[in-house]
Amino acid sequence: MNNLASKYDPKAVEEKWYQYWLDHDLFKSVPDEREPYTIVIPPPNVTGVLHMGHMLNNTIQDILIRRARQKGKNALWVPGTDHASIATEAKVVKRLAEQGIKKSDLTREEFLKHAWDWTHEHGGIILQQLRKLGASCDWSRTAFTMDEKRSEGVLRVFVDLYDKGLIYRGLRMVNWDPKAQTALSNEEVIYREENSKLYYLKYYVADDDLTGETGQEGEIVHRDEQGRRYAVVATTRPETIMGDTAMCINPKDPKNQWLRGKKVIVPLVNRVIPVIEDRYVDIEFGTGCLKVTPCHDPNDYMLGKTHNLENIDIFNADGTVSDQSPLYVGMDRMEVRKVISRDLTEAGLMEKVEDYVNKVGYSERNSDTAVEPRLCMQWFLKMRHFADLALPPVMNDEIKFFPQKYKPTYHNWLENIQDWCISRQLWWGHRIPAYFLPAAEGEEERYVVALNDEEALAKARQIPGFEHITAEELRHDNDALDTWFSSWLWPISLFDGINNPGNDEIKYYYPTNDLVTAPDIIFFWVARMIMAGYEYEGKMPFRNVYFTGIVRDKLGRKMSKQLGNSPDPLMLIDKFGADGVRMGMMLSAPAGNDILFDEALCEQGRNFNNKIWNAFRLVNGWDVDENLAQPDHSRLAIDWFQNKLNATLAEVDDLFNKFRISEALMAVYRLFWEDFSAWYLEIVKPAYQQPVDAATMRATKRFFDILLRMLHPFMPFITEELWQHLAERADGESIMYAPLPAEQPVDEAVLASMAEAGAIVSNVRNVRSAKNIAPREAVTLQVVGTWANANAPIIVKLAGLNDIVAVEAKDPTAAAFIVGTTEFAVPLADKVNVEEEIAKLQKELDYARGFLANVEKKLANERFVANAPQAVVAIERKKQADALSKIATLEESLKALKQS
RNA sequence: GGGCGCUUAGCUCAGCUGGUUUAGAGCACCUGCCUUACAAGCAGGGGGUCGGCGGUUCGAAUCCGUCAGCGCCCACCA
Numbered sequence: 003m004n005n006l007a008s009k010y011d012p013k014a015v016e017e018k019w020y021q022y023w024l025d026h027d028l029f030k031s032v033p034d035e036r037e038p039y040t041i042v043i044p045p046p047n048v049t050g051v052l053h054m055g056h057m058l059n060n061t062i063q064d065i066l067i068r069r070a071r072q073k074g075k076n077a078l079w080v081p082g083t084d085h086a087s088i089a090t091e092a093k094v095v096k097r098l099a100e101q102g103i104k105k106s107d108l109t110r111e112e113f114l115k116h117a118w119d120w121t122h123e124h125g126g127i128i129l130q131q132l133r134k135l136g137a138s139c140d141w142s143r144t145a146f147t148m149d150e151k152r153s154e155g156v157l158r159v160f161v162d163l164y165d166k167g168l169i170y171r172g173l174r175m176v177n178w179d180p181k182a183q184t185a186l187s188n189e190e191v192i193y194r195e196e197n198s199k200l201y202y203l204k205y206y207v208a209d210d211d212l213t214g215e216t217g218q219e220g221e222i223v224h225r226d227e228q229g230r231r232y233a234v235v236a237t238t239r240p241e242t243i244m245g246d247t248a249m250c251i252n253p254k255d256p257k258n259q260w261l262r263g264k265k266v267i268v269p270l271v272n273r274v275i276p277v278i279e280d281r282y283v284d285i286e287f288g289t290g291c292l293k294v295t296p297c298h299d300p301n302d303y304m305l306g307k308t309h310n311l312e313n314i315d316i317f318n319a320d321g322t323v324s325d326q327s328p329l330y331v332g333m334d335r336m337e338v339r340k341v342i343s344r345d346l347t348e349a350g351l352m353e354k355v356e357d358y359v360n361k362v363g364y365s366e367r368n369s370d371t372a373v374e375p376r377l378c379m380q381w382f383l384k385m386r387h388f389a390d391l392a393l394p395p396v397m398n399d400e401i402k403f404f405p406q407k408y409k410p411t412y413h414n415w416l417e418n419i420q421d422w423c424i425s426r427q428l429w430w431g432h433r434i435p436a437y438f439l440p441a442a443e444g445e446e447e448r449y450v451v452a453l454n455d456e457e458a459l460a461k462a463r464q465i466p467g468f469e470h471i472t473a474e475e476l477r478h479d480n481d482a483l484d485t486w487f488s489s490w491l492w493p494i495s496l497f498d499g500i501n502n503p504g505n506d507e508i509k510y511y512y513p514t515n516d517l518v519t520a521p522d523i524i525f526f527w528v529a530r531m532i533m534a535g536y537e538y539e540g541k542m543p544f545r546n547v548y549f550t551g552i553v554r555d556k557l558g559r560k561m562s563k564q565l566g567n568s569p570d571p572l573m574l575i576d577k578f579g580a581d582g583v584r585m586g587m588m589l590s591a592p593a594g595n596d597i598l599f600d601e602a603l604c605e606q607g608r609n610f611n612n613k614i615w616n617a618f619r620l621v622n623g624w625d626v627d628e629n630l631a632q633p634d635h636s637r638l639a640i641d642w643f644q645n646k647l648n649a650t651l652a653e654v655d656d657l658f659n660k661f662r663i664s665e666a667l668m669a670v671y672r673l674f675w676e677d678f679s680a681w682y683l684e685i686v687k688p689a690y691q692q693p694v695d696a697a698t699m700r701a702t703k704r705f706f707d708i709l710l711r712m713l714h715p716f717m718p719f720i721t722e723e724l725w726q727h728l729a730e731r732a733d734g735e736s737i738m739y740a741p742l743p744a745e746q747p748v749d750e751a752v753l754a755s756m757a758e759a760g761a762i763v764s765n766v767r768n769v770r771s772a773k774n775i776a777p778r779e780a781v782t783l784q785v786v787g788t789w790a791n792a793n794a795p796i797i798v799k800l801a802g803l804n805d806i807v808a809v810e811a812k813d814p815t816a817a818a819f820i821v822g823t824t825e826f827a828v829p830l831a832d833k834v835n836v837e838e839e840i841a842k843l844q845k846e847l848d849y850a851r852g853f854l855a856n857v858e859k860k861l862a863n864e865r866f867v868a869n870a871p872q873a874v875v876a877i878e879r880k881k882q883a884d885a886l887s888k889i890a891t892l893e894e895s896l897k898a899l900k901q902s
Numbered sequence: 903g904g905g906c907g908c909u910u911a912g913c914u915c916a917g918c919u920g921g922u923u924u925a926g927a928g929c930a931c932c933u934g935c936c937u938u939a940c941a942a943g944c945a946g947g948g949g950g951u952c953g954g955c956g957g958u959u960c961g962a963a964u965c966c967g968u969c970a971g972c973g974c975c976c977a978c979c980a
Contacts, residue, residue, distance in 0.1 A: 006939095007941075008940065009940085009942075010942090072951060125932085176959080193977095199980090201947090235980085236980070238978060238980065239980080240930085282978090282979090283979090283980085284979050284980080285980090287979055287980065288979095288980070292979095292980055293980080294980095299978085299980075300978060301978045301980075302978095302980085305979085312904085360979095360980085361960095392924090405907095407906060407907060407974095408907055408975095409907090409927095410905060410907095410975090411905080411906070411952085411974090411975055411976080413905095414906090414975075414976060415975085415976070416905085418977080419978075485913085521974090521975090524950070556914090557915085589914090589928075589929090590914075593910090595914090595915080596973090598912095598913090598914065600913095600914090600929095602929075603914095603929085604931090605942075606929070606942090608942065609940095609942040609943090610938065610942090611942085612942045612943090613939095613940065613942080615939090615940080616939040616940035616942095616943085617939065618939085619939045619940075620939035620940080621939085622939090623939075657950095660946075662916090664915090665915095665916070665927095668916095668927070670927065672928085673928080679939090679940090680944085680945095683939085687939090688936065691938090764945090764946080767945060767946065768945090768946060768947085770945085770946090771933085771935095771945065771946045774934085777935095777937055777945090778937080843910085849924085855925060856924060857923085857924095858958080859930080860921095860961075863960055863961085864960085865959095865960040865961095866960040866961065867960080868960075869959090869961090870921070870960060870961075871958050872920080873921090873922095874921050874922095876922080876980065877922065878921090878923095880923085881923050881932080884923075
């Protein structure tokens with residue numbers, strides 16, 4: 003009857019259909035008269051490998067884009083990759099090191115050659131992996147943040163913002179990554195709580211005459227055995243004392259009044275430094291004495307500026323001690339901490355060491371490297387202007403965030419925004435288009451900012467005194483731009499909107515519709531895209547932002563290589579099929595929460611595929627008899643399922659509009675498994691080897707078609723595979739473009755009637771189950787009193803009845819149950835167990851009485867009757883009447899049973 | 903220190919502006935079934951009083967307050 007295997011085999015169909023879609027350019031989009039629907043992919047690192055976060059994120063995007071196609075939109079999903087400067091450069095440096103090559107031995111050009119080689123070697127693997135998932139991106143548009151167009155756009159934007167006065171160069175305390183040896187933005191620093199130590203160091207008073215008394219009331223003066231006085235400073239970073247140029251106390255601190263105007267000696271270093279006073283110092287913390295190291299702490303830097311302190315930079319770029327320091331030159335900062343702690347102790351200059359928990363900043367890209375505050379010249383973008391552009395549209399929901407809870411976070415960040423350090427001391431990236439003019443030692447650096455060498459030269463020659471400067475004399479800035487300085491242009495640059503403003507593509511596709519991304523890049527990327535969008539297009543870059551959760555394991559732990567709890571997505575696809583994995587992702591992804599991923603969910607997805615597959619096998623195997631009349635139960639089932647389908651279509655639509663995609667999937671899942679397979683198909687299914695009538699077959703295939711369309715965004719492969727068997731189609735056609743039916747009204751009465759019929763069927767099955775009555779053994783259903791349900795033929799078929807008969811009083815040896823207010827009974831002859839029946843009915847009676855008591859309590863409350871809406875009171879009265887009737891029925895049944 | 907969010911069956915979550923029979927779903931669990939679409943399955947079943955306390959109300963899982971626990975984001979206390 004059927005040549006399809008009894009199990010669905012994803013491997014046999016996935017590659018075939020993906021190739022089919024590619025061969026027929028079905029993911030391709032060009033502007034036309036249809037309404038556009040656009041998504042730009044959050045570009046993964048070009049040399050990255052697919053992980054579970056990508057799986058989730060891209061599954062959602064694919065679902066949205068496929069659904070948009072079904073809705074008749076011109077759907078475009080643009081793919082691409084990100085050059086990820088720090089991460090990629092780090093990988094290249096590491097690889098070179100393995101070959102015995104040091105970056106510092108290479109020229110910029112040589113290094114970049116290696117980097118491009120690496121990129122071409124590993125680049126785009128991740129995009130290949132996305133195809134396995136079924137991602138329907140328009141691959142002909144694949145972009146790279148460092149390809150020609152995107153690079154040109156970045157430079158144009160830099161020049162433009164410089165010309166607008168929004169970019170400046172300055173000496174600032176920045177976050178320095180000593181491993182990558184580059185500056186970082188504030189956002190690239192991750193603070194982690196750490197168990198460290200608080201070291202209490204002795205700073206002796208210089209030229210102490212030893213005459214000072216113990217001090218005034220409230221003063222705390224330390225003395226050693228010789229009577230020499232010293233101050234105690236608490237610090238977590240004793241290795242920076244070589245850079246100390248002052249000690250600071252709060253002028254109002256009673257403990258330390260005696261130190262005012264004194265000078266103290268830096269331990270080991272023996273440098274004499276002044277005691278300064280500043281209200282910045284917290285009297286309560288430690289001893290109230292703060293060591294001031296202006297070059298190695300942002301706050302100390304501020305103090306240094308205010309109090310005109312000397313700056314001693316004791317660290318090199320790689321975190322080793324510089325020759326500015328009198329001690330430990332060349333030693334690594336972390337090593338120094340250990341050594342100096344010992345040396346201080348041995349010298350008797352350590353008062354004590356305490357355990358202390360504090361937060362230490364780490365580089366986001368080199369997570370094992372503590373960030374070092376460092377004073378250096380960098381490029382910055384003024385952010386106030388951009389914050390003012392980007393805040394209102396989100397706060398007033400022109401751009402909607404899903405879930406909404408990220409709005410305050412966004413607001414808070416923009417309110418307190420600081421200038422963005424955009425320069426990186428890296429080669430892999432967009433080279434900063436600034437050109438320095440020759441300058442004498444000590445003279446202030448002068449530069450021009452221009453798109454290319456020629457323009458730079460022309461600009462330079464306009465500067466008085468430089469009319470005859472040559473290209474060779476101009477020095478191109480060696481630094482690259484922060485990666486995010488290109489990513490923030492993504493929704494514009496993908497359509498060449500920077501280089502070629504107002505072109506047809508940008509006009510058609512921009513603003514894009516939905517952005518799907520993880521919340522951890524809300525500042526790095528989302529906020530900045532909004533800024534660039536308004537600056538360069540005057541419009542939002544996207545209408546909705548859907549923040550996915552972080553993918554965790556089922557115990558709620560973050561996925562990590564160390565824990566080994568991060569499954570390989572491709573292995574999962576191999577095991578469960580792409581559709582199964584997609585479903586597994588979505589089943590675990592409630593909107594707005596972290597997702598707890600469990601392989602069992604992929605298994606559930608695979609099982610569902612199998613369910614669909616087998617339902618299809620069933621229908622596919624039916625023979626049609628054109629002359630056969632349609633049975634009543636089939637006609638009724640079709641009417642019911644049509645209504646159920648309409649209701650679910652509306653429900654799914656609503657859920658999608660709210661980005662409740664998991665719930666939408668669950669609605670379709672239940673519709674297919676419960677309503678369609680367990681009920682509808684069981685009703686219309688002909689007896690073994692019997693044909694089905696033509697009308698029922700037509701309706702069933704039509705339902706199947708619509709169900710496949712509804713499922714397609716979630717499970718593109720199996721739906722395409724089965725769809726081809728349902729209808730004749732031309733080469734190049736695809737379920738991907740098969741529209742969903744328009745909204746249709748739902749007849750609630752039909753649904754209610756079937757619900758009642760279903761309850762009756764379940765009750766009879768329950769009796770069968772309890773009494774061990776074989777499915778084939780027909781039973782009779784008695785109805786006590788008057789009752790009517792149009793779906794009686796369905797009940798007869800599904801409950802395996804030979805008849806439904808109305809009776810005045812039920813058979814005394816029957817198993818009884820109540821649905822609604824009507825009592826039903828299945829005569830059992832000798833099988834009845836009177837005791838059990840009594841117990842069962844008694845339980846129901848107790849429940850009904852309790853229920854009634856509740857209702858009557860309400861109705862007895864005059865204020866309820868007076869104040870509650872009429873409708874609510876009416877409902878309560880109906881409940882009361884129903885309960886009374888049910889109780890009467892039960893009491894009568896019990897009485898009869900007990901007499902028998 | 904500031905801000906946000908969460909706490910409903912064993913697990914993961916719905917339950918929107920308070921009242922559609924004394925709370926729903928999926929999974930898990932229990933019982934019985936290899937009933938020719940599917941054991942990756944079928945049928946049936948048990949299970950929560952909605953974190954604690956107090957308040958508003960005729961009526962609260964749903965609103966307010968408070969306490970407890972959990973989580974996230976931001977912030978220069980060395």
